[in-house]
Amino acid sequence: MDIFLVIAIALALLVVVAGVVLIGRRGRGGEVLEPPAEAGELGTVTREPRELQGEQVGPELTEPEIQVIEPVGPVIASTVEVTGPPLTPEEEAENIALAEEAERQWEADHGAGVEELVRPSFRERLGRARSAFSGYVGSILSRSAIDAETWDELEEALIRADVGIGPAGELLDAVRADVKEKGITTPEALIEAVKDEMKFRLVGDTSLRRAEEPPTVWLFVGVNGVGKTTTIGKVGRRLADEGASVVMAAGDTFRAAAAEQLGTWADRSGAQLVRGEEGGDPSAVVFDAVAAASARGADVVLADTAGRLHTKSNLMDELAKVRRVADKGDGTVTEVLLVLDATTGQNGLQQARQFTEATDVTGVVLTKLDGSAKGGIVFAIRSELGIPIKLVGLGESAADLVEFDADEFVDALFDQD
Secondary structure, three states, rough: OHHHHHHHHHHHHHHHHHHHHHOOOOOOOEEEOOOOOOOOOOOOOOOOOEEEEEEEOOOOOOOOOOOOOOOOOOOOOOOOOOOOOOOHHHHHHHHHHHHHHHHHHHHHOOOOOOOOOOOOOHHHHHHHHHHHHHHHHEEEEOOOOOOHHHHHHHHHHHHOOOOOHHHHHHHHHHHHHHHHHHHOOOOHHHHHHHHHHHHHHHHOOOOOOOOOOOOOOEEOOOOOOOOOHHHHHHHHHHHOOOOOOOEEEEEOOOOOHHHHHHHHHHHHOOOEEEOOOOOHHHHHHHHHHHHHHHHHHOOOEOOOOOOOOOOOOOOHHHHHHHHHHHHHHOOEEEEEEEEEHHHHHHHHHHHHHHHHHHHHHEEEEEEOOOOOOOOOOHHHHHHOOOOOOEEEEEOOHHEEEEEEEEEEHHHHHOOOO
């Protein structure tokens, strides 16, 4: 065979092989397929549109639609080593700690199903307050008759329990009249008469009123440190469990952490949060929250307010302005709830007087009643100001914020078991 013919055949074979390789590296429509990434690499694959003889190939690229998918359980931190050395004991311990912390965070942020709202009893949580009465009540019950010392012990017990001198005197005057009228002679019957008079004086409308047309607006007022923001969060959680839609207004713009704290509670209860700039106008925040609730068809607006100001304006003037502005929007203010710390005793009564003058308080939320509080402040507030106690805090969880029950409260104070 001629040497030139052999060369020509060889060249022809090379051309055919090259064509086959080139075709293998091309995909449908002439798109070049890049070799796969090396093992262990992760990346994002994008496909750009291109023109081919005037016709676009593939879907038109638009702005991506982002869908946020909430986790259905705790996110457990873990480390996966494919080719590296095994984890050290310290690294394994750190991973376990991260996993446990993730579970705790899930339970904190998604309390429903973990923390069931089971109402605690007054008797169970008022152990310390009951101790203020138990010694005196036990001493009175040990007597064989009612004498002057019996009345002195009753008065001292009431005053030590933060009832106040005035309300205690009025209560015992009413009991004396009842004892005389009914001919009561035994200490046991006297104690029952005292309990009945206490319950009578504590009776009031404890319901939280709603407007006929939503959104209903509830304003929360009180000095810093009484648990105002936390109370709003717990009320929001209760409303959400009842099926109500809630908007929370971070109207305490003068306390840096207030909005963040309220935002945490909003996340836990599924509520929407409206907030403004730090140091901004609280009235504007509340107005915007009411407008947002109206536009979105929400049922209730829970509005936080300042407990003190960093400006020259008067706090009570500011709160009065918030109330006026809240009533001008699409919502209706049906409750102005004064949050008081039960452990402050008679100081809480002074706070109640000031806030009532400025904002027309409709009810009191008494926090920390399960702590060192003596409990008698509820009588002072009801007797001197005529404001009903609507909610009381018997613990830290949302379940521990309960409706005030006068009968259960008084029975718990006098329980000797």
